[in-house]
Amino acid sequence: MSPITLTSANFSAEVLECVQPVLVDFWAAWCGPCKMQSPIVDALCESRSDIKVGKVNVDEEFELAIRYQVNSILTLMVFREGKPVCKAVGLREQEELEQMLAEC
Secondary structure, three states, rough: OEEEEOOOOOOHHHHHHOOOEEEEEOOOOOOHHHHHHHHHHHHHHHOOOOOEEEEOOOOOOHHHHOOOOOOOOOOOEEEEEEEEEEEEEEOHHHHHHHHHHOOO
């Protein structure tokens, strides 16, 4: 399964109403670390069927970035039961993302 492209139109249904934990990658096309993070997030999505993974392009979905106080790119957030429970800024290895999901 591939990460879902998240927008203001589908964020509520795909993230806030989801029963599974959701890892959200807030990224931008001009961000070098985001380009390095993308295949790591994709691999995590492929290896885990118990979570949902989505990506928000902050240049196209500025409102979502503001709503969730994304002040730096790249930002990764874990949502559970419709609420953000963890936030990490900067490049993370897959093992670090796995640990973040386990602890949140």
